[in-house]
Amino acid sequence: MEWQQLAYFRKVAQVQHFTRAAEALYISQPALSRSIARLEKKLGVPLFERNGRNVRLNRYGQMFLTKVEEALLLIEEGKQEIHDMIQPNRGQISLSFLHTLGSHLVPELIGEYRKTFPDVTFQLFQNTADILIEQLTTGDVDLCLTSKPVERVGFSWEELFSEQLYIIVPKSHRLAEKGAIELAEIAEDPFIGFKEGVGLRTITDQLCQKAGFTPNLTFEGQEVSTVNGLVSAGLGVSLIPDRKGLDETEVSKLKVLDLECTRSIGVAWVEDRYKPQVVEQFQTFIVHFFKSYQVINSLHR
Structure with a gap:
């Protein structure tokens, strides 16, 4: 059963005449008749009572028309949604990002973008x-902001910025007034x-290993703000x-x-996967x- 057959059926049901329906659809009357005949054969029942070229729906046709109207409406809505999604000034973007970017970087990014594309x-x-x-692999997201190069075949990763990592200690800590220390001093x-x-867990473990120790983990979190609070x-x-x-104030x-x-920190995407224009625009x-x-950061350091 094809979408085109359903559209033809609906038109014949509307005008109740094969010749006029064929003219409205810009196809020949024999082609239209064959299409309806194939549909009826597929369903196993006639859909029209025929009187020459004039037709009217029988009870099977009336029931089926209700469903066809619903189906064609959903298809049109789907086409419109796809159209909207690929428009550069509309559409929808699916973006994933690290927990540590959610406090202000991603909100600032999206806020600035929507000033131009509301x-x-x-x-x-x-x-x-x-x-x-994994979300990028399965197609659940268009782009992701992540902290390490994506070393997978078919993936691309472009660095966006590099950020400094700092040791934070309580104000009462023995090293609090030093300003700068060697990493092993907190071993x-x-x-x-x-x-x-x-991502920060992997980076921390690697840095501590270079400094010659394994960190004495007492708490584990996902958010920078939570770690800072602890x-x-x-x-x-x-x-x-x-x-x-x-x-x-306390660190x-x-x-x-x-x-x-x-x-x-960089942006990652799947190389050969189709990206709507709105996604391409946002990536740029x-x-x-x-x-x-x-x-701006370099000016404030």
């Missing part, structure tokens, strides 16, 4: 790096880290990126002297936005 809508997903890539301290699968409460130390809006932020403590906007973000 009719574009977003589906947003926060998750760990592994799950972000014996209770360490508040991030859960397995969170440090503020005097429950340990941590290594986090600088974040706007974090409460620093001291220390630079790392002996290691390059940074992480790169992301790159320009974070170039400006880097410039």
Whole structure:
């Protein structure tokens, strides 16, 4: 059963005449008759009472027309939704990102974008790096913002910016007034880290390994704000990126002297997968936005 057959059936039901229906559909009358005959054969029942070229729906046809009207309406709605989704000034974008980007970076990014494109809508997903890539693989999202190059065949990853990681300690900590320390100086301290699968967990473990120790994990979180709060409460130390809006009244932020403590954030996508124009446009906007973000950050350092 084909969509075209259903549209032909509806037109014949509306005008109750094969010749006039064929003219309205811009096809020959014999072609229309054959199409309706194939549909009736497929269904196993006649749909019309015929009187020459004039026809009227029988009880099977009346029931079927109700369903066909509903189906064709849904198809038209679907076509319109697809049309809207691929329009550069409308449509919908599905974006996933790391938990640590959700406090202000992603809201700022989307806020700036919608100043120019207010009719574009977003589906947003926060998750760990592994799950972000899985969502991208399955096609659940168009783009994802993640902290490590995506080393999979068919995937691309473009760096957007690099951010400094700082040691944070409670104000009462023995190192709080130093301003900068070597990472190994906190080797014996209770360490508040991030859960397995969170990009910062992998980076932290690697940095501590380079410094010659394994962090003494006492708490694990997903959000930078949560980790910062636990440090503020005097429950340990941590290594986090600088974040706007974090409460620093009870913590001291220390630079790392002996290691390059940074992480790169980039945008990832599947190379050969179709991207609607609205997604292409947003991806270009992301790159320009974070170039400006880097410039502004460098001016304030």
